[in-house]
Amino acid sequence: MTPDALAKACAAKLWEPDTCSQWLGMQLEEVRPGYARISMKVRPEFLNGHGICHGGLMFTLADSTFAFACNSHNAPTVAAGCSIEFLKPVQGNDTLTAVGQEQILSGRHGIYDIRVSNSAGEVVAMFRGKSAQLKGQIIDNP
Amino acid sequence: MTPDALAKACAAKLWEPDTCSQWLGMQLEEVRPGYARISMKVRPEFLNGHGICHGGLMFTLADSTFAFACNSHNAPTVAAGCSIEFLKPVQGNDTLTAVGQEQILSGRHGIYDIRVSNSAGEVVAMFRGKSAQLKGQIIDNP
Amino acid sequence: MTPDALAKACAAKLWEPDTCSQWLGMQLEEVRPGYARISMKVRPEFLNGHGICHGGLMFTLADSTFAFACNSHNAPTVAAGCSIEFLKPVQGNDTLTAVGQEQILSGRHGIYDIRVSNSAGEVVAMFRGKSAQLKGQIIDNP
Amino acid sequence: MTPDALAKACAAKLWEPDTCSQWLGMQLEEVRPGYARISMKVRPEFLNGHGICHGGLMFTLADSTFAFACNSHNAPTVAAGCSIEFLKPVQGNDTLTAVGQEQILSGRHGIYDIRVSNSAGEVVAMFRGKSAQLKGQIIDNP
Numbered sequence: 001m002t003p004d005a006l007a008k009a010c011a012a013k014l015w016e017p018d019t020c021s022q023w024l025g026m027q028l029e030e031v032r033p034g035y036a037r038i039s040m041k042v043r044p045e046f047l048n049g050h051g052i053c054h055g056g057l058m059f060t061l062a063d064s065t066f067a068f069a070c071n072s073h074n075a076p077t078v079a080a081g082c083s084i085e086f087l088k089p090v091q092g093n094d095t096l097t098a099v100g101q102e103q104i105l106s107g108r109h110g111i112y113d114i115r116v117s118n119s120a121g122e123v124v125a126m127f128r129g130k131s132a133q134l135k136g137q138i139i140d141n142p
Numbered sequence: 143m144t145p146d147a148l149a150k151a152c153a154a155k156l157w158e159p160d161t162c163s164q165w166l167g168m169q170l171e172e173v174r175p176g177y178a179r180i181s182m183k184v185r186p187e188f189l190n191g192h193g194i195c196h197g198g199l200m201f202t203l204a205d206s207t208f209a210f211a212c213n214s215h216n217a218p219t220v221a222a223g224c225s226i227e228f229l230k231p232v233q234g235n236d237t238l239t240a241v242g243q244e245q246i247l248s249g250r251h252g253i254y255d256i257r258v259s260n261s262a263g264e265v266v267a268m269f270r271g272k273s274a275q276l277k278g279q280i281i282d283n284p
Numbered sequence: 285m286t287p288d289a290l291a292k293a294c295a296a297k298l299w300e301p302d303t304c305s306q307w308l309g310m311q312l313e314e315v316r317p318g319y320a321r322i323s324m325k326v327r328p329e330f331l332n333g334h335g336i337c338h339g340g341l342m343f344t345l346a347d348s349t350f351a352f353a354c355n356s357h358n359a360p361t362v363a364a365g366c367s368i369e370f371l372k373p374v375q376g377n378d379t380l381t382a383v384g385q386e387q388i389l390s391g392r393h394g395i396y397d398i399r400v401s402n403s404a405g406e407v408v409a410m411f412r413g414k415s416a417q418l419k420g421q422i423i424d425n426p
Numbered sequence: 427m428t429p430d431a432l433a434k435a436c437a438a439k440l441w442e443p444d445t446c447s448q449w450l451g452m453q454l455e456e457v458r459p460g461y462a463r464i465s466m467k468v469r470p471e472f473l474n475g476h477g478i479c480h481g482g483l484m485f486t487l488a489d490s491t492f493a494f495a496c497n498s499h500n501a502p503t504v505a506a507g508c509s510i511e512f513l514k515p516v517q518g519n520d521t522l523t524a525v526g527q528e529q530i531l532s533g534r535h536g537i538y539d540i541r542v543s544n545s546a547g548e549v550v551a552m553f554r555g556k557s558a559q560l561k562g563q564i565i566d567n568p
Contacts (some may be wrong), residue, residue: 014191020199023187045165048209049156055221056202057162063198067190079197081365081414083225083509085556087532103539104549106513111552113529113539123530126537128554130365130511223556225367225509227414229390245397246407248371253410255387255397265388268395270412272369272507298475304483307471329449332493333440339505340486341446347482351474363481367509 001142003033007072010138011036014071021064024057028068034102034112036068041095053090055125061098062114062127069100069112070131074139077110080132088124095119098127108133143284145175149214152280153178156213163206166199170210176244176254178210183237195232197267203240204256204269211242211254212273216281219252222274230266237261240269250275285426287317291356294422295320298355305348308341312352318386318396320352325379337374339409345382346398346411353384353396354415358423361394364416372408379403382411392417427568429459433498436564437462440497447490450483454494460528460538462494467521479516481551487524488540488553495526495538496557500565503536506558514550521545524553534559 001009011031015021021028021038030037040061048054063082070077090096100114114127143151153173157163163170163180172179182203190196205224212219232238242256256269285293295315299305305312305322314321324345332338347366354361374380384398398411427435437457441447447454447464456463466487474480489508496503516522526540540553 016191017189017193018191019187019189020196021190045161047159047161048163048206049158049160049213050218050220051159054162054202054205055224056198056205059201059205059224060196060198063196063201064190071191076192078192078231079228081225081227082197082201083223083367083554085223085537086221087530087535089220104513104552106549109513111511123532126530128509223507225412227395229388229393246371246410248407251371253369265390268388270367300475301473301477302475303471303473304480305474329445331443331445332447332490333442333444333497334502334504335443338446338486338489339508340482340489343485343489343508344480344482347480347485348474355475360476362476362515363512365509365511366481366485367507369507370505373504 006074006142007031007033010071010074011068013138024060026061026064031068031072033072034069036065036100037097038065039095039097042090042092044092047092055086058090058116058125059084061096062116062125065098065100065114066112066129069102070110071138074137074142075133076136076138077131077133080130082127082129084125084127086125088122090118090124148216148284149173149175152213152216153210155280166202168203168206173210173214175214176211178207178242179239180207181237181239184232184234186234189234197228200232200258200267201226203238204258204267207240207242207256208254208271211244212252213280216279216284217275218278218280219273219275222272224269224271226267226269228267230264232260232266290358290426291315291317294355294358295352297422308344310345310348315352315356317356318353320349320384321381322349323379323381326374326376328376331376339370342374342400342409343368345380346400346409349382349384349398350396350413353386354394355422358421358426359417360420360422361415361417364414366411366413368409368411370409372406374402374408432500432568433457433459436497436500437494439564450486452487452490457494457498459498460495462491462526463523464491465521465523468516468518470518473518481512484516484542484551485510487522488542488551491524491526491540492538492555495528496536497564500563500568501559502562502564503557503559506556508553508555510551510553512551514548516544516550
């Protein structure tokens with residue numbers, strides 16, 4: 001299996017039981033080794049007390065994108081820690097797109113940067129995730 | 143109005159339109175000046191592809207707790223950035239409790255630490271939020 | 285050996301070869317299990333292009349304090365990652381004091397918060413460090 | 427003045443009084459709009475109690491690089507907060523190079539990523555800085 005086919009197979013295997021990402025209406029648009037892109041529409045139930053998209057839901061989109069990017073090498077991988085900077089408020093009904101890119105993979109630890117943009121193409125949040133690989137494989141004997 | 147009564151009035155005003163926190167089943171348990179405590183049950187739809195609670199939903203609980211803690215002084219306040227460390231996986235059906243405490247308020251900027259614990263009392267995530275106060279008041283002429 | 289005596293013995297063993305902290309004029313004022321306090325005078329050579337103390341030197345003071353706090357349990361421990369928020373500029377000739385406190389120790393990983401204050405008692409920076417314990421002991425068979 | 431010439435003029439104006447960066451032996455190798463590259467040799471006095479380069483000095487190199495990258499647009503700019511991940515220990519006598527690149531500039535706030543590499547070309551630390559522009563100009567009427 002090529003690295004690209006393996007990344008897609010890992011994503012398919014993780015997406016199917018990923019109730020949360022599906023429930024929130026995320027669309028897994030593209031996965032490659034160390035890369036993922038996911039979009040999500042801001043539903044009325046995502047709004048907070050200021051009438052804008054809850055930062056937690058923007059984080060959740062970025063975190064899912066991080067997960068698919070860092071699980072693309074067939075090693076089961078979890079988030080150790082994440083940080084996010086909020087740059088612009090997001091209105092209801094907008095569609096957000098998160099693009100995640102591996103910055104470095106050093107032993108079992110990796111760093112991934114995810115940019116979240118609105119439908120006007122403006123970056124609304126920047127996310128950085130630190131990953132830790134567990135033992136085992138996502139796809140047995142690929 | 144005492145600072146404590148003002149904190150409760152701000153929380154009531156922000157909670158009512160906070161569709162997202164209510165939709166996720168959060169319970170606003172306590173608010174005081176610079177402090178908030180919120181609990182949330184981990185529903186089946188909160189689980190991710192590894193079969194554990196999506197980190198984004200843990201973040202969302204912490205982020206709401208941060209919001210109620212930093213909006214307790216009657217100045218409308220938003221998150222500038224946040225970081226979270228994930229310490230233990232969380233299973234479905236567990237109930238999480240987030241406790242947020244102001245660490246410092248320096249001019250318009252504050253730092254808030256939020257601990258998320260499971261129902262066994264174990265800390266499962268540690269969150270730090272940086273806040274920025276906007277102009278205006280939450281409660282007019284309190 | 286009591287936990288307190290062990291913390292002091294670990295600190296003594298790490299301080300002696302810590303050329304950098306000594307070279308910068310740090311004073312190790314107190315160490316207890318999970319706790320350290322270090323002070324440092326802001327020398328003229330610590331100033332940056334804006335004429336205030338270089339943020340890197342404030343970080344270095346906090347990072348040393350973090351190191352002595354997280355190495356207080358006799359397990360050799362290193363920093364995995366750190367974040368710092370700068371709250372107030374620091375002038376030359378001021379004396380900074382950093383107080384570090386363990387927030388949680390979960391398996392091999394810990395989280396430590398360090399506050400850096402100026403001589404007027406104002407908090408000028410807040411630092412959070414994530415630690416990772418290595419194998420072995422600092423003091424053999426204590 | 428072109429943006430490139432302005433970036434170089436800002437750097438020259440900030441470098442001259444930057445006692446700290448010079449005292450630590452940093453070499454300002456290149457500055458362009460939103461970009462800076464600085465190198466620094468790891469002197470014996472930079473080593474900590476584990477016999478490796480103190481993380482604070484690696485941070486200081488990255489922080490100076492961040493400062494020159496974010497001050498390249500002629501607006502005086504300071505660090506609001508920074509995070510660093512330490513990936514590999516650094517030995518004495520090695521030469522570190524930090525490369526800083528603007529990721530986004532949104533109003534008065536920017537995000538800059540700095541990679542610190544050793545002389546073998548391995549990334550030893552990843553730094554992210556959040557900047558805040560102050561009023562005024564670095565070079566009057568450029």
